[in-house]
Amino acid sequence: MRVLIGCETSGVMRRAFDALGHDVWSCDLLPAEDGSNRHIRCDIRELLDDGWDLLAVMHPPCTRLCRSGRRWMSGPGKWTPPKQLPKGRTIEDMRAEFEEGVGLFIDCWRAPIERVAIENPEMNDLAKDRMPADLPAPQIVQPFWFGEPAYKATGFYLRGLPRLTATDRLPEPERGSDEWKAWNAIHRTPPGPDRWKIRSRTFEGVAKACATQWSPHAMEQAA
Numbered sequence: 001m002r003v004l005i006g007c008e009t010s011g012v013m014r015r016a017f018d019a020l021g022h023d024v025w026s027c028d029l030l031p032a033e034d035g036s037n038r039h040i041r042c043d044i045r046e047l048l049d050d051g052w053d054l055l056a057v058m059h060p061p062c063t064r065l066c067r068s069g070r071r072w073m074s075g076p077g078k079w080t081p082p083k084q085l086p087k088g089r090t091i092e093d094m095r096a097e098f099e100e101g102v103g104l105f106i107d108c109w110r111a112p113i114e115r116v117a118i119e120n121p122e123m124n125d126l127a128k129d130r131m132p133a134d135l136p137a138p139q140i141v142q143p144f145w146f147g148e149p150a151y152k153a154t155g156f157y158l159r160g161l162p163r164l165t166a167t168d169r170l171p172e173p174e175r176g177s178d179e180w181k182a183w184n185a186i187h188r189t190p191p192g193p194d195r196w197k198i199r200s201r202t203f204e205g206v207a208k209a210c211a212t213q214w215s216p217h218a219m220e221q222a223a
Helices: 012-018 067-072 091-109 178-183 195-200 204-222
Strands: 002-006 023-028 039-041 054-058 116-119 139-141 154-159
Touching: 002 012, 012 023, 012 204, 054 204, 091 116
Parallel strands: 002 023, 002 054, 023 039, 054 116
Antiparallel strands: 116 154, 139 154
């Protein structure tokens, strides 16, 4: 099966599908962290017509589409002047990034590929207004469903693929405990140049679940 993993530099999802023997490639504008020769540096849209059986787009730029980013786009109501902007940025910058995010998401969702998964947080109302009518609500999963002691709500928008089921669900720690704080490390990541990379990284348990649950379904459907 030919699999394209888009917007990924870590190689975590690519390696999960590769472990099952698939012809899998990752792509991003940045190089692969693991130096793999199965990583292509380009805009993912350049590859969408190349005959893939499954497309998994991992964390495409969503800063202006997610609910937490709405405050930079608009005040009360829709498209009213925001109360505040990021330092050194203009409303034109925000709108341009919003349009780019919307365009990339829609192009991936409408790709000529039968099975698509796009990992993105739940969208704000401004982004939802621009999405295709057939876009379902995302399935929200947590790393601790798959044996990873961590909290990080992850949304998967799925077309032609089944929803993930928990494989090794861990009991949650007591709220406020040291263990609970450790599970929230992703949310507590301090500001810095690598913060985006740390927060967007796919957990290996989640990647393994995607590969082992989506692969049989895709291969059965393609047979």
